[in-house]
Amino acid sequence: MGTMGLALPWEARISEEQCHKGRTVDPTETTSRFSPAAANVSREDSALAAACRAGDLRAFERLYLLHASRMKSIARNLLGTATDAEDAVQDTFLKIQRSIASFRGQSSFATWSFRILINTCYDARRSRMRKKEVAQDEPEENSPRPEPRAAVSHPSLRLALERALSQLTRHQRDVFLLYEVEGFRHSEIAAVLDISETASKNTLFQAKRNLRQMLEAPRSSAAEAR
Amino acid sequence: MNINCNDRERIFLDGTPEEWTALKEHAAACSECEHEVEAWKSLSVAASELHQEWDSPALWPRIEQALQQQSAAAKSPWWGRLLGNWNLTSLQWQTAAAALVLVAVTASAIWFIVRPPGSKIPADQALFNDHTVREVEKAEAAYEQAIDKLDAQAGPQLENAATPLMASYREKLQVLDSAIADLKSQAGMNPGNGHLRRQLLAMYQEKQDTLEEVLEAKQ
Secondary structure, three states, X not given: OOOEOOEOOHHHHOOOOHHHOOHHHOOOHHHHOOOOOOHHHHHHHHHHHHHHHOOOHHHHHXXXXXXXXHHHHHHHHHHOOHHHHHHHHXXXXXXXXXHHHHOOOOOOHHHHHHHXXXXXXXXXXXXXXXXXXXXXXOOHHHOOOOOOOOOOOOHHHHHHXXXXXXXXXXXXXXXXXXXHHOOOOHHHHHHHHOOOHHHHHHHHHHHHHHHHHHHHHHHHHHHHHO | OOOOHHHHHHHHHHOOHHHHHHHHHHHOOOHHHHHHHHHHHHHHHHHHOOOOOOOOOOHHHHHHHHHHHHHHHHOOOHHHHXXXXXXXXXXOHHHHHHHHHHHHHHHHHHHHHHOOOOOOOOHHHOEOOHHXXXXXXXXXXXXXXXXXXXXXXXXXXXXXXXXXXXXXXXXXHHHHHHHHXXXXXXXXXXXXXXXXXXXHHHHHXXXXXXXXXXXXXXX
């Protein structure tokens, strides 16, 4: 299944005003939407897996060059800070090296790597929560603070969205982040999260509907207040 | 294409580009649909801004080094990793010898605790039954919990290792973590293997002792 019809196409999803700003609102991305299965990537996918299996560090470097940027972004959205995100990416590469022998090629190598990344992020979240429980008596100033992000055109909506995202189920959050934030296709999300494409579409729809409700409520009450 | 308000949700879920175009045309004359389509679009716009890119020039060299270390470690047996990769040059030899004796004593103590009193383990009982496996897993979970607590307390001390001794403790803990991860993975594939479980318990004990030593050194 392609990108079209899975949700709003880019030109419909993004307002015309937004089309002239920034990376994510470029309508040309309709064709360049991230795809580990895209021709140029898929050609070297199996070769890359084979080279990594053979222990070739240059192959790992190639994997890094191809996907580290999106890996960092996903990890940052799941973990909150750039430092934690980079640690998670490092752990992911170590896990890939440890378990490459078990990669049987049922999915693309890139998809498999992103699946490891997401599991690594949730492991890190769990470990952080355990440590927080232990250190809960320590003074508040020791707890990590969210890092500031780059300037965006809708800062208040983005902040509200970040808060609302944390209230979604893990599945809804993962699908939303992969599709809407990172530009994965539903077929790729299905492979990364080990669900069907239909489930991916339904989950995205539910996630967006929940987010809309969460984000709409304060706006409605504000309007009532006026 | 005829589209009305009832089609809106279906198109949001799985509409074709043609249906989207028709919905937009319908929305131009329907304020409710216009509002809904705009809200749906603004979510995508805000979401796209959550994608963040930043330079990390030090990240790949760090990963490459870690991959090289892991690759080298994988080529030697776990006990080789424990002893070989432990940077003895940064330690006083007495400390290293004491640590080795400690490992041996701890492993022996655990062996005697785990082994049923007054009985030899016959070869056919080298595998645990389901009940025993559950018991052992419970004990391991308790160990892990206790160790996590110690880890959290010793963490700051280890992260800002100000002395060679503290740096050595940190290296030792890294090797122990690696050995524990290996043993856990082997035990996961063969949960009834008593020998692996004993080795794992010995590693946990060693890690616990090391963390306690770190905390003592802190005081």
